Amino acid sequence: MEVILAGLAEAVRLLITGDPDVVDITLRTMQVSGISTLISVVIGIPFGTYLALTKFLGRGFVVSSVNFAMGLPPVVVGLIAWLMLARNGPLGALGLLYSPTAMILAQAVIASPIVAGFTLAAVQSMNPKLGLQILSFGSNRCQYILLLLWESRLGILAAIIAGFGRVIAEVGASMMVGGNIRGYTRVLTTATVLEVSKGQLELATALGIILLLLTFPITAALSYIQQRGKMP
Amino acid sequence: MNSILSARDLTMVRDGKQILDIGELNVDQGEVVAVVGPNGAGKSSLLLTLALLEKATSGTIRLFGEIAGNGNLLALRRRIALVFQDALLLDTTVKRNVTVPMRIRGIPPQEANTRADKWLNQFGIAELSSRRARHLSGGEAQRTSLARAFALEPEILFLDEPFSALDYPTRKSLLLELGQILKQMRLTTVFVTHDYTEIPYFSENVAVLYNGRIIRRGSVREIFGDEILERKICVPWDM
Ligand SMILES: Nc1ncnc2c1ncn2[C@@H]1O[C@H](COP(=O)(O)OP(=O)(O)OP(=O)(O)O)[C@@H](O)[C@H]1O
Ligand SMILES: [Mg+2]
Numbered sequence: 117m118e119v120i121l122a123g124l125a126e127a128v129r130l131l132i133t134g135d136p137d138v139v140d141i142t143l144r145t146m147q148v149s150g151i152s153t154l155i156s157v158v159i160g161i162p163f164g165t166y167l168a169l170t171k172f173l174g175r176g177f178v179v180s181s182v183n184f185a186m187g188l189p190p191v192v193v194g195l196i197a198w199l200m201l202a203r204n205g206p207l208g209a210l211g212l213l214y215s216p217t218a219m220i221l222a223q224a225v226i227a228s229p230i231v232a233g234f235t236l237a238a239v240q241s242m243n244p245k246l247g248l249q250i251l252s253f254g255s256n257r258c259q260y261i262l263l264l265l266w267e268s269r270l271g272i273l274a275a276i277i278a279g280f281g282r283v284i285a286e287v288g289a290s291m292m293v294g295g296n297i298r299g300y301t302r303v304l305t306t307a308t309v310l311e312v313s314k315g316q317l318e319l320a321t322a323l324g325i326i327l328l329l330l331t332f333p334i335t336a337a338l339s340y341i342q343q344r345g346k347m348p
Numbered sequence: 349m350n351s352i353l354s355a356r357d358l359t360m361v362r363d364g365k366q367i368l369d370i371g372e373l374n375v376d377q378g379e380v381v382a383v384v385g386p387n388g389a390g391k392s393s394l395l396l397t398l399a400l401l402e403k404a405t406s407g408t409i410r411l412f413g414e415i416a417g418n419g420n421l422l423a424l425r426r427r428i429a430l431v432f433q434d435a436l437l438l439d440t441t442v443k444r445n446v447t448v449p450m451r452i453r454g455i456p457p458q459e460a461n462t463r464a465d466k467w468l469n470q471f472g473i474a475e476l477s478s479r480r481a482r483h484l485s486g487g488e489a490q491r492t493s494l495a496r497a498f499a500l501e502p503e504i505l506f507l508d509e510p511f512s513a514l515d516y517p518t519r520k521s522l523l524l525e526l527g528q529i530l531k532q533m534r535l536t537t538v539f540v541t542h543d544y545t546e547i548p549y550f551s552e553n554v555a556v557l558y559n560g561r562i563i564r565r566g567s568v569r570e571i572f573g574d575e576i577l578e579r580k581i582c583v584p585w586d587m
Contacts, residue, residue, distance in 0.1 A: 248401050249436040253449035253500075254426035263448075267439055 123321020127329075130322055137298075142326060145303040148216055149284040152223030156279045159224070160231025161272060165261060167232070168239035182236065185229030190222075194292030197222040201293060214295035219303070222289040227279035234278055238271020239264060273342035277335050284331055304330070351410070352377045352536050353398060353504055358407035360393055360560075367393050368404070368560045375504075378534040382547045382568075385557035391540040392508055394557060398538060399430050399506045412503065426453045429502035433509040435489035437481035437496075442473065442488075445481055446496045453500065460499075467495040470529070487518035494526065505530075505537045511546060523549040544572065 130138045167179055199205050201213040212218045242264060250263050265272060287305035294301035296310060304327040311320035351374035360368035367390045375381055385391050396402040398409060400416055409416045411424050437445045443464055450460035468474045471491040476484065484492065490510060497505060511519045527550035530537055539551055547554060547568055554571045556564040564571055 243434075243436070245432060245434065246436050248396065249430065249432060251401055252399060252425065252428075252430040253452045254422060255452050256422060259452050263438065 119317045120321055122318040123325060126318045127322035127325040131326070138323070138326065140299060141302050141304055141307050141323070142330060144216065144301075145284065145305075145327070146330065148219050148290070148303060149223060149280065152220045152283050153227055153276065153280040155220070155224040156227035156231045156283075157276055159228045160233075160275065160279065161235050161265075163228075164232040164235025164275070165239055165265065167236045169261070169264075179236065182229050182233050186233045188226060188229065189288065190226055190286040190290075191288030191292070193222055193225050194289030197225065197289065197293045213293060214297060214301060216294065216301055218293040219290045219301060222293050223283040223286065226286060226289060227283045230282055231275045231279040234275030235268075235272055238268040238275065241271070242267055270342055273338055277338045277342075280338070281331065281335065284327070284334075350377055351375060352412060353538070354410045355398060356408050356410075358394075358397065358409070359405050360390075360397060360402075361405045362393075366560060368397065370394065370407070370560075370562055373398075373555065373562060373565075375536060375538060378536055379553055380530055380535075380537040380539065380551045381553045381555055382544075382551035383538060383540045383555050383557055384542065384544050384547065387542060389542075389557045390560040391542070391557055393560075395430075395506050395508050395538060395540050399428055400425050401430070427502060428504045428506065429497035429500045430506045431490075431493050431497050431508070431510045433513055435481075435484075435486075435493040437484075437489055437492055439482060440480065441477065442468065442479050442481055442484070442492050443477040445492055446499050449496055449500055463499045463501070464495070467499040468492075470498070471495045471525070487514055487522070490514060490518075490522065494522075498529070503536065505535055507537065507539045509541055509543075512541070512543065519546075526550060547572070 129135075164182075167175065167182065197218065198213065200207045201210065201218055202208055203213070212221070246267065247260075247264065250260055253259075255263065285305065287309055290296075290301070290303055291306050291309065294303070294306065296302050296306040302310075304323050308320050308323040308327070311317075311323060353375040355370050355373045358368055358370040358373070359366065383391050383394065393402065397404050400409070400411070400421055412427065414420055414424065416424055438448060440448075446464040446468060447457075447460040450463065451457065455463070465474065465477075468477055471494055473488055473491045473495065476488060476492075481489065481492065490513070494510070511522055514522065523546060529535075530550050537550075541547065551568060553567055554565070555562050556571065
């Protein structure tokens with residue numbers, strides 16, 4: 117309890133004084149997780165929608181693969197990404213290991229199936245007759261998909277919230293391919309782990325609290341958009 | 349040959365089961381035909397096929413003299429409108445529910461707006477224009493769905509049991525209103541129902557569907573005799 121209170125005090129102090137290390141780590145966390153979420157949205161929403169609306173051979177297998185990938189352990193993704201990006205790995209020539217780019221890629225791999233899976237579920241749970249009704253308006257393929265996505269928007273925003281929540285909270289992959297380099301790849305989760313291992317519990321708690329403070333307004337903003345729902 | 353809608357040798361097989369087998373069905377310009385039959389007879393399947401929303405297994409459908417095929421499906425769909433049993437509204441306002449399909453068909457916003465107001469008014473829900481569709485009662489939702497269909501100014505209107513989810517007073521007033529509108533407009537209408545007491549409200553002609561086949565086709569009087577026309581005043585739920 118004392119540690120938590122001390123952590124709270126420390127968090128307030130760090131935030132008020134604008135501790136340059138903390139500011140740097142926080143901004144990087146937002147940047148890495150924000151970009152990886154964006155990538156997963158660009159990949160996951162169209163892919164999930166495609167899976168929901170198209171019949172093809174092997175669809176069942178693809179759908180269960182996506183569902184399986186939704187639960188990929190970040191450490192495993194991190195390990196595979198590390199093996200790929202390591203100097204003698206297949207993508208080693210890119211020289212990305214221990215860079216923010218590598219972290220973004222690994223996090224995008226973690227979040228994309230989550231966004232795709234939730235999108236698939238959201239679109240598929242629409243009343244199929246609504247699809248027929250929309251078709252009866254004389255909608256072309258594009259109009260049809262946009263209206264269906266509009267109708268599934270609650271589920272799709274849930275998909276984005278889930279993807280973002282997952283990557284901003286994950287530590288394994290960031291640690292492995294980012295390396296927790298101070299001023300370069302250190303993010304809130306990896307910094308927290310480091311401070312705990314150094315025995316700096318107040319600082320670790322402060323970082324954890326900042327992570328929560330960061331996650332809350334972002335998910336709150338997304339939830340607000342989700343619940344308000346105006347026709348674009 | 350003044351059929352605005354005709355189907356020939358139409359069959360539909362789903363899961364190895366034949367659910368439609370229509371040798372010939374013609375609907376004339378301005379005709380209001382009721383398709384009746386028991387649950388599972390294939391009424392909805394027939395309607396969706398005629399409205400070019402489901403593919404038949406074989407056979408041809410001719411709309412406005414054109415054989416429906418991949419090339420003209422979209423253009424033909426834009427000349428017809430459909431109302432289902434459930435109102436199936438988009439999660440937005442009543443007004444937008446009426447204007448969005450018009451916008452999809454390329455009707456300019458001003459015109460869409462005017463038409464929406466006109467038909468919302470016609471169906472007595474003008475004051476609900478800015479209400480969100482999910483806050484409507486069943487009757488109001490179905491009125492919205494009807495306004496949406498009429499605002500499209502379709503050349504053929506398809507109705508799939510549009511009243512069966514409604515309670516008695518709502519159903520009766522909508523039947524009367526719709527009957528009047530259809531009579532005024534002489535709009536070609538295919539009206540599916542399993543409740544034959546609804547028929548005399550506005551259909552002159554009937555096709556009886558049974559096991560996927562049209563077993564009878566004729567005027568209401570020919571098919572049901574005179575009683576049904578009198579029954580209009582004393583149907584079981586009309587006390
Ligand atoms: N996609 C499908 N796959 C398999 N069978 C189907 C499919 N669609 C319809 N059927 C079957 O075809 C038959 C006709 O169905 P349809 O919905 O057209 O009947 P209906 O006359 O509209 O019935 P109701 O009065 O209950 O609405 C039913 O036996 C139904 O189970
Ligand atoms: Mg039906």
